[in-house]
Amino acid sequence: MQQRMEALKRRLSRQGIQVGIVTSPDNVFYFTGFMSDPHERVLAAVFFEDSDPFLICPLMEAPDAVRSGFPHSVIGYGDAEDPWKKLKEEVEKRAGTVKRIGIEKSHLNVERFEILRSAFPSSGFVPLEETINELRLIKDERELERLRKAGEWADRAIEIAIRHLKEGVTELEVAAAIEYELKRNGIEQMSFPTTVLFGANAASPHGNPGTNKLKKGDLVLFDLGVVYEGYCSDITRTVAFGEVTEEQRTVYETVRKAQEAAVALCKPGITCAELDREARNVIEKAGFGPYFTHRLGHGLGIGIHEYPSVSETNGMPLQKGMVFTVEPGIYIPGKIGVRIEDDVCVTEDGCEVLTRFPKTLQIIG
Amino acid sequence: MQQRMEALKRRLSRQGIQVGIVTSPDNVFYFTGFMSDPHERVLAAVFFEDSDPFLICPLMEAPDAVRSGFPHSVIGYGDAEDPWKKLKEEVEKRAGTVKRIGIEKSHLNVERFEILRSAFPSSGFVPLEETINELRLIKDERELERLRKAGEWADRAIEIAIRHLKEGVTELEVAAAIEYELKRNGIEQMSFPTTVLFGANAASPHGNPGTNKLKKGDLVLFDLGVVYEGYCSDITRTVAFGEVTEEQRTVYETVRKAQEAAVALCKPGITCAELDREARNVIEKAGFGPYFTHRLGHGLGIGIHEYPSVSETNGMPLQKGMVFTVEPGIYIPGKIGVRIEDDVCVTEDGCEVLTRFPKTLQIIG
Numbered sequence: 001m002q003q004r005m006e007a008l009k010r011r012l013s014r015q016g017i018q019v020g021i022v023t024s025p026d027n028v029f030y031f032t033g034f035m036s037d038p039h040e041r042v043l044a045a046v047f048f049e050d051s052d053p054f055l056i057c058p059l060m061e062a063p064d065a066v067r068s069g070f071p072h073s074v075i076g077y078g079d080a081e082d083p084w085k086k087l088k089e090e091v092e093k094r095a096g097t098v099k100r101i102g103i104e105k106s107h108l109n110v111e112r113f114e115i116l117r118s119a120f121p122s123s124g125f126v127p128l129e130e131t132i133n134e135l136r137l138i139k140d141e142r143e144l145e146r147l148r149k150a151g152e153w154a155d156r157a158i159e160i161a162i163r164h165l166k167e168g169v170t171e172l173e174v175a176a177a178i179e180y181e182l183k184r185n186g187i188e189q190m191s192f193p194t195t196v197l198f199g200a201n202a203a204s205p206h207g208n209p210g211t212n213k214l215k216k217g218d219l220v221l222f223d224l225g226v227v228y229e230g231y232c233s234d235i236t237r238t239v240a241f242g243e244v245t246e247e248q249r250t251v252y253e254t255v256r257k258a259q260e261a262a263v264a265l266c267k268p269g270i271t272c273a274e275l276d277r278e279a280r281n282v283i284e285k286a287g288f289g290p291y292f293t294h295r296l297g298h299g300l301g302i303g304i305h306e307y308p309s310v311s312e313t314n315g316m317p318l319q320k321g322m323v324f325t326v327e328p329g330i331y332i333p334g335k336i337g338v339r340i341e342d343d344v345c346v347t348e349d350g351c352e353v354l355t356r357f358p359k360t361l362q363i364i365g
Numbered sequence: 366m367q368q369r370m371e372a373l374k375r376r377l378s379r380q381g382i383q384v385g386i387v388t389s390p391d392n393v394f395y396f397t398g399f400m401s402d403p404h405e406r407v408l409a410a411v412f413f414e415d416s417d418p419f420l421i422c423p424l425m426e427a428p429d430a431v432r433s434g435f436p437h438s439v440i441g442y443g444d445a446e447d448p449w450k451k452l453k454e455e456v457e458k459r460a461g462t463v464k465r466i467g468i469e470k471s472h473l474n475v476e477r478f479e480i481l482r483s484a485f486p487s488s489g490f491v492p493l494e495e496t497i498n499e500l501r502l503i504k505d506e507r508e509l510e511r512l513r514k515a516g517e518w519a520d521r522a523i524e525i526a527i528r529h530l531k532e533g534v535t536e537l538e539v540a541a542a543i544e545y546e547l548k549r550n551g552i553e554q555m556s557f558p559t560t561v562l563f564g565a566n567a568a569s570p571h572g573n574p575g576t577n578k579l580k581k582g583d584l585v586l587f588d589l590g591v592v593y594e595g596y597c598s599d600i601t602r603t604v605a606f607g608e609v610t611e612e613q614r615t616v617y618e619t620v621r622k623a624q625e626a627a628v629a630l631c632k633p634g635i636t637c638a639e640l641d642r643e644a645r646n647v648i649e650k651a652g653f654g655p656y657f658t659h660r661l662g663h664g665l666g667i668g669i670h671e672y673p674s675v676s677e678t679n680g681m682p683l684q685k686g687m688v689f690t691v692e693p694g695i696y697i698p699g700k701i702g703v704r705i706e707d708d709v710c711v712t713e714d715g716c717e718v719l720t721r722f723p724k725t726l727q728i729i730g
Contacts, residue, residue, distance in 0.1 A: 036571070039670045040471075060570045060658040063698060079660040080677045103475065106405075110470040110478045111492070127476070176548030183541030186576060193554065205425045206401070211551060293425040295444040305404045312445045333428060 001033045001069070004135065005053060011131045013049040018098040019091055020047040020128050021116070024107040026302045027132055028055070034068040035230055036061055042083040042112075051094040056087055088119045102128035133307045138321035143231060143301065144345060147323055150191075150233035151343050151354030153226040157182055158237050158357045161196065161222045165241055165364050171196040171209035182226060191225030191232040191304045202238070202337030205294060205329055216242035216365070219252070221337055225304065232304045234325050235355045236341035239362040251288065251330050251338050252361050258282035258328040259340045259359070262296060266326075266344055266351035272296075272314035279328040280312070288330045297325035300343055322346045323354070366398045366434070369500065370418060376496045378414040383463040384456055385412040385493050386481070389472040391667045392497055393420070399433040400595055401426055407448040407477075416459040421452055453484045467493035498672045503686035508596060508666065509710060512688055515556075515598035516708050516719030518591040522547055523602050523722045526561065526587045530606055530729050536561040536574035547591060556590030556597040556669045567603070567702030570659060570694055581607035581730070584617070586702055590669065597669045599690050600720045601706035604727040616653065616695050616703050617726050623647035623693040624705045624724070627661060631691075631709055631716035637661075637679040644693040645677070653695045662690035665708055687711045688719070 008031060012020050022028055022045040029035040032045050032055055047053045054073040057065050062076030075090060077083045091098065101120060103113070105127040117125070139147065157178055164177045175194040182190070196209045202221035214220070218241045225234040238252065258279040265278050276296040283292045295311035298304075300323050308316050310324050327341030343354040373396060377385050387393055387410045394400040397410050397420055412418045419438040422430050427441030440455060442448045456463065466485060468478070470492040482490070504512065522543055529542045540559040547555070561574045567586035579585070583606045590599040603617065623644040630643050641661040648657045660676035663669075665688050673681050675689050692706030708719040 058571075058659075060696070064569055064571070078658065105475040105479070106477075108475050110468065110473050110475060110490075111494075112471075113475045113478075114470070125475075129476075172548050172551065172553060176545045179548075180541045180545035183537050183544075186537065188537060188573065188575070189558065204429055206423075206429070208553065210553070293443065294423075331425070 004031050007135055008047050017100045017102040018049055018095050020102040024104055030302055032070040034065045034070055048095055054090055084115050084119055098123050100124050100126055102126050104128055137307050139323050146229045146231035148354055150226055150228035150231050154233040154235040154355050155357045157224050162364055169214050170211045171198055175209045187226045189227040191227055191234055195223040197221045200334050203331045203333050203335055205331050214241055219248055230302055232300055233343055236327055236339045237357055238338045239364055241364050251336050254286040255328055255330055255338045255340050256359055262326045267349055268320055269317050271317050272308050272310045273312055275310055276312045291330045291332050297327050299324045318346045320346050369396050372500055373412050382465045382467040383414055383460050385467040389469050395667055397435040399430045399435055413460055419455055449480050449484055463488050465489050465491055467491055469493055502672050504688050511594045511596035513719055515591055515593035515596050519598040519600040519720050520722045522589050527729055534579050535576045536563055540574045552591045554592040556592055556599055560588040562586045565699050568696045568698050570696050584613055595667055597665055598708055601692055601704045602722055603703045604729055606729050616701050619651040620693055620695055620703045620705050621724055627691045632714055633685055634682050636682050637673050637675045638677055640675055641677045656695045656697055662692050664689045683711045685711050685713055
């Protein structure tokens with residue numbers, strides 16, 4: 001944390017930003033080690049180009065913040081107090097009148113921005129995102145260690161998932177069983193609600209599990225991930241329950257080829273757009289282009305969707321230490337849905353795949 | 366939905382707002398019936414004082430949006446398209462040049478606000494929150510029916526929770542077992558991650574379950590809720606595992622008296638501040654004032670934290686149809702944590718308590 005705070009301080013100073021107000025829970029965690037969801041309450045870590053930072057949080061969470069190891073002032077406020085007034089006082093104590101304040105423009109809402117503007121009427125406000133995203137984009141070894149573990153647990157979750165497939169079971173029952181077994185094994189949190197979809201339900205790329213019952217001939221799509229010490233994994237596998245039709249197999253193999261082609265291309269210098277294009281070409285050539293309706297992937301770390309966005313329009317070149325998903329899919333409405341997703345980390349000359357459950361079509365039952 | 370959309374239209378017209386852009390998933394659901402978490406993608410329901418509304422969402426979710434029953438245009442955009450450009454075109458098609466645009470200032474972030482400002486350079490932007498919160502504050506019969514069901518499931522969850530208490534079990538195991546049993550019974554989603562805390566762990570009002578093991582003499586705090594057809598419940602019960610000390614009992618009975626006093630006071634005309642004060646007085650008189658570190662409660666509905674805020678500083682009088690939590694607590698750091706929470710709905714002359722698990726101290730094992 002100390003290193004990350006120092007890096008931020010240097011960048012603030014270089015950009016002539018006297019104060020950086022960090023308000024998204026993920027970024028607060030990244031810099032301070034304190035993870036908290038304050039709901040509608042205010043949580044902010046405030047950094048200075050030449051003073052020590054402070055953390056402001058709901059009074060009842062202050063002891064947890066201190067315990068989390070943040071080595072500077074933790075300032076709690078009660079529900080009847082005005083956190084912005086306290087923040088202003090603490091900022092002025094440390095930095096006097098400030099010319100430029102950095103904020104998270106993609107997190108801070110307009111209401112809070114207007115409060116800040118009237119609290120600091122002579123300050124200009126500039127976005128901090130790029131600075132912070134640049135820091136977060138490249139994972140350090142400690143982060144990679146956690147991402148690897150999160151990936152291993154994702155693989156285990158798919159094994160568990162497959163063990164629970166039997167005729168007549170519902171999507172929700174399988175989803176519940178997966179989360180139950182993981183929690184019994186000490187996993188405190190999933191990256192997002194576990195998705196289990198049977199048959200035509202899988203044709204909706206953001207479908208939710210329901211009381212749909214498994215039957216022979218269904219393809220089954222699992223999309224899930226765990227949070228391991230604050231870091232997320234995200235895996236998708238599609239397996240067959242019983243015999244597959246030729247069409248199901250063709251769709252599956254097309255997705256697999258697209259996914260493997262993109263993974264094989266990963267290395268420093270290749271752009272996100274090129275990766276997306278690589279997978280999209282395979283799917284288009286097979287005639288399923290219109291059914292691949294989303295980008296190839298997204299960055300992964302403390303957040304389940306972070307930089308880089310692996311899309312057709314992102315010309316950002318890959319760099320060593322970037323971690324993201326590679327997840328092409330084909331969705332034929334009312335009929336078939338297949339997606340295969342791995343988490344990868346860019347290395348010196350290629351990539352390390354963090355999720356390793358087999359991708360050859362698994363036929364269950 | 367139709368009624369709610371009409372009510373919003375009338376209010377927009379009355380306030381001279383030509384266009385209302387609704388972006389928070391909860392409010393989009395409230396008006397359109399379409400529930401979706403678009404993550405960092407753009408989701409907006411756009412309303413007009415004198416045209417039909419439209420919904421704009423990621424392309425891959427458009428079929429789900431149509432299926433959800435929204436009777437007007439659903440406009441999908443691909444990952445490589447600019448949703449703001451589409452939104453601007455659709456707005457201009459329906460309303461020409463607009464003078465005033467309503468936005469959710471407590472939801473919309475600064476980055477998106479700046480995009481909107483440059484897309485509509487001659488428009489003024491006003492907050493829509495009050496208008497929408499006024500509508501959502503008073504629950505209609507259909508909403509109450511769902512909130513009652515959500516409350517019943519919360520009671521059942523506490524019964525399940527208690528069945529899983531045995532010496533040596535961990536907080537996480539109990540939390541996992543609760544969610545598993547509920548999901549097997551068709552509950553798709555919890556209102557928030559289930560909290561189970563043993564002994565001194567419960568002294569942190571926002572603590573997370575961990576691998577702490579249950580032992581005789583512990584107080585056990587459960588805080589959980591389910592989402593039932595889009596509506597949340599939120600219950601807290603504290604039970605004793607084995608014998609209790611005199612101090613534990615005193616703390617428990619103080620919280621119970623405070624909670625019951627506040628519930629008994631609920632009726633139209635009493636203010637939120639008076640309710641909070643009523644419970645706080647009981648706790649202060651017993652000498653535990655400094656250990657009740659949060660407000661008495663919060664509104665409940667589609668959101669787990671919505672209006673009204675039941676705090677010392679909110680002079681809003683209760684009205685029939687308001688639904689909120691009543692949840693005083695006493696937290697003696699490192700030692701004892703007790704909280705008791707019910708969901709209540711204000712009626713003509715009192716309140717209906719939606720959560721009914723007994724509040725007399727339950728001694729388990």
